[in-house]
Amino acid sequence: MQNLLFIDGNWTGENLEKFPVYNPATGDIVSEVPKGGKEEAFAAVEAAHRAFESWSDTTAYERAALLKKYFHVIIDHEEELAELMTKEMGKPFTEAKGEVHYAANYIEWYAEQAKRIYGETIPSHDKNKRLQVWKKPIGVVAAITPWNFPAAMLTRKMGPALAAGCTVVIKPASDTPLTAIKLVELAEEAGFPKGVINIVTGSSSEIGGVFLSDPRVKKITFTGSTEVGKVLMRQGADTVKKLSLELGGHAPMIVLNDANIETAVQGVMASKFRNGGQTCVCVNRVYVQSKIYEQFIDVFAARVKELKVGNGMESGVNIGPLINQAAVEKVAEHVQDAEKNGATVVVGGGQPEEKGNxxxxxxxxxxxxxxxxxxxxxxxxxxxxxxxxxxxxAIKLANDTPYGLAAYVFTENISQGTKIIERLDYGIIGWNDGAPSAVQAPFGGMKESGLGREGGHQGMDDFLEIQYVSIGI
Known part of the structure; x- marks a missing residue:
C-alpha cells in the first residue's frame, strides 16, 4: 500500500512532512501519511479539472462498466480493507467487513444509475419550438469525509459523482486516511483514467480552503459536524458552490405502550451500539411510555450486559474503542452530568479496567x-x-432540537405510527427498525442536519446540472 497522495495518476508526497495515524485500541502508530497543503490541493484540483473534459465525454455505459469493475475489486480486497479500517478506526472487524460491503454496494448501485440519467421533453406552447431538459455533470467535486465510516462515506460520494461524469478530489479525515487511500489505490487498479480520482491528506484548513476558493471546484460534498458545515457554507458563498452537507444528529427513539418490547430492544441495540455509538444516526435519546418503562429497561439492560468490549481485532468483540481520549472525556462528562441531575446508571457508567479509549x-x-x-x-x-x-x-420532546437527521418510532399501531411520523421533523425515520440505512434509499437531514440527499436515485441529483433547451424549427 502506497500511503501517499494520489494526484493526476501519480503517487506523490514522499518528501512532505508526515503525520501519524494511531490505532485507538492500542495507541500504536499504524502508519504515517503526507501532510499535504495548499500546493498539493491546487495540483489535485488542476488534475481533476483537466480530466473532466474527457471523463464527462464518456458514455454512461463506459462509466457503468468501470464502476462495476471497481465494485468487484473492492470485494476482492474485503479482508484487507476491513483489517485496515479496524486498526485505524477501532470498530470490530465484523462491523468493518460489513462496512466494506456497504461501501462497495454504493459503487454497484451507482454503476446502474449511470445509465438512468434521463432528460425530458416538454410539450411546447409553440408549434415551431421543441422544448427539452438536459442533464449534465456539474464538474469537479471535492469530497470531504469523516472518520467514523471511512469507506462508506467516501463511496457514497464518489459513486454518484463518477457515475454522473464528474471528477473527484478527496480530503479524508486525518484520524482515518488509510482506508480512503486504499480505496483510491483500488480505483487505480480498476482502471480509472488519471486525474479522475485524486486524494490529498493533511491540513484541513489549507486543503479545504483551496477547495472552497477555487472556482473550478463546482461542488462540495461533506459529512461532519454542523459547526464545520456552517463554515463551509459561508466560505463557499464567494464562488457559489453547490453543497451537499450531511451534518450532526441527535436522534430520538419513541417507544409506545403497544410496542413489541423485544423488537424495540433489538432496534435500539442495532442503532445505539453500532460503531460504539459513533454514528450520526444512532439513537441518542430514548423515550419510553410509562406502562412499559420498567419492563423495557429490564430487557434492554439484560442485552447490554452481554456486550463484549475490547480490541476490534479480537474475536467476539461488540464494542471497540472510541476514536480518541477526547471522545472518552465527552462521554464521561455526559454521564456524570446526568447523574448530578437525577439520573441513575443501570448498566456501565465508566471505563473498563484497561481504560485507554x-x-x-x-x-x-x-x-x-x-x-x-x-x-x-x-x-x-x-x-x-x-x-x-x-x-x-413524546413528539414535543423529540422535535425539541435544532437537528433533524434520524428518528425512530416503535409501535404496532399503524394509525398512531403514521400520525407520529408525519409530525417528526427528521429526514430519516425507522419505524420498528433500528437500521434504516440502505444504498437505494435517500439519506439526509432536515433543519441543521444538512442539505441534499445521498443514496438512492436522489443521490445523483446534486452532481448534475439541469439545462433547459428551447429549439426553434
Whole structure:
C-alpha cells in the first residue's frame, strides 16, 4: 500500500512532512501519511479539472462498466480493507467487513444509475419550438469525509459523482486516511483514467480552503459536524458552490405502550451500539411510555450486559474503542452530568479496567431534558431513557432540537405510527427498525442536519446540472 497522495495518476508526497495515524485500541502508530497543503490541493484540483473534459465525454455505459469493475475489486480486497479500517478506526472487524460491503454496494448501485440519467421533453406552447431538459455533470467535486465510516462515506460520494461524469478530489479525515487511500489505490487498479480520482491528506484548513476558493471546484460534498458545515457554507458563498452537507444528529427513539418490547430492544441495540455509538444516526435519546418503562429497561439492560468490549481485532468483540481520549472525556462528562441531575446508571457508567479509549456500554434511566446528554450528541455507547405519558409529549420532546437527521418510532399501531411520523421533523425515520440505512434509499437531514440527499436515485441529483433547451424549427 502506497500511503501517499494520489494526484493526476501519480503517487506523490514522499518528501512532505508526515503525520501519524494511531490505532485507538492500542495507541500504536499504524502508519504515517503526507501532510499535504495548499500546493498539493491546487495540483489535485488542476488534475481533476483537466480530466473532466474527457471523463464527462464518456458514455454512461463506459462509466457503468468501470464502476462495476471497481465494485468487484473492492470485494476482492474485503479482508484487507476491513483489517485496515479496524486498526485505524477501532470498530470490530465484523462491523468493518460489513462496512466494506456497504461501501462497495454504493459503487454497484451507482454503476446502474449511470445509465438512468434521463432528460425530458416538454410539450411546447409553440408549434415551431421543441422544448427539452438536459442533464449534465456539474464538474469537479471535492469530497470531504469523516472518520467514523471511512469507506462508506467516501463511496457514497464518489459513486454518484463518477457515475454522473464528474471528477473527484478527496480530503479524508486525518484520524482515518488509510482506508480512503486504499480505496483510491483500488480505483487505480480498476482502471480509472488519471486525474479522475485524486486524494490529498493533511491540513484541513489549507486543503479545504483551496477547495472552497477555487472556482473550478463546482461542488462540495461533506459529512461532519454542523459547526464545520456552517463554515463551509459561508466560505463557499464567494464562488457559489453547490453543497451537499450531511451534518450532526441527535436522534430520538419513541417507544409506545403497544410496542413489541423485544423488537424495540433489538432496534435500539442495532442503532445505539453500532460503531460504539459513533454514528450520526444512532439513537441518542430514548423515550419510553410509562406502562412499559420498567419492563423495557429490564430487557434492554439484560442485552447490554452481554456486550463484549475490547480490541476490534479480537474475536467476539461488540464494542471497540472510541476514536480518541477526547471522545472518552465527552462521554464521561455526559454521564456524570446526568447523574448530578437525577439520573441513575443501570448498566456501565465508566471505563473498563484497561481504560485507554474504551467506555462501557451504558444505560441511564430517569433522564430529563435538562441534562447535557438529552441536548447534545454524545457520540458514544450511552443510552439515556426518559419516561413519557402522552404521545403529544413524546413528539414535543423529540422535535425539541435544532437537528433533524434520524428518528425512530416503535409501535404496532399503524394509525398512531403514521400520525407520529408525519409530525417528526427528521429526514430519516425507522419505524420498528433500528437500521434504516440502505444504498437505494435517500439519506439526509432536515433543519441543521444538512442539505441534499445521498443514496438512492436522489443521490445523483446534486452532481448534475439541469439545462433547459428551447429549439426553434
Amino acid at each position: 474504551y467506555y462501557l456500554p451504558t444505560i441511564i434511566k430517569d433522564a430529563n431534558e435538562n441534562m447535557l446528554i438529552m441536548r447534545e450528541e454524545t457520540f458514544g455507547p450511552v443510552a439515556p431513557i426518559q419516561k413519557f405519558e402522552s404521545i403529544e409529549e
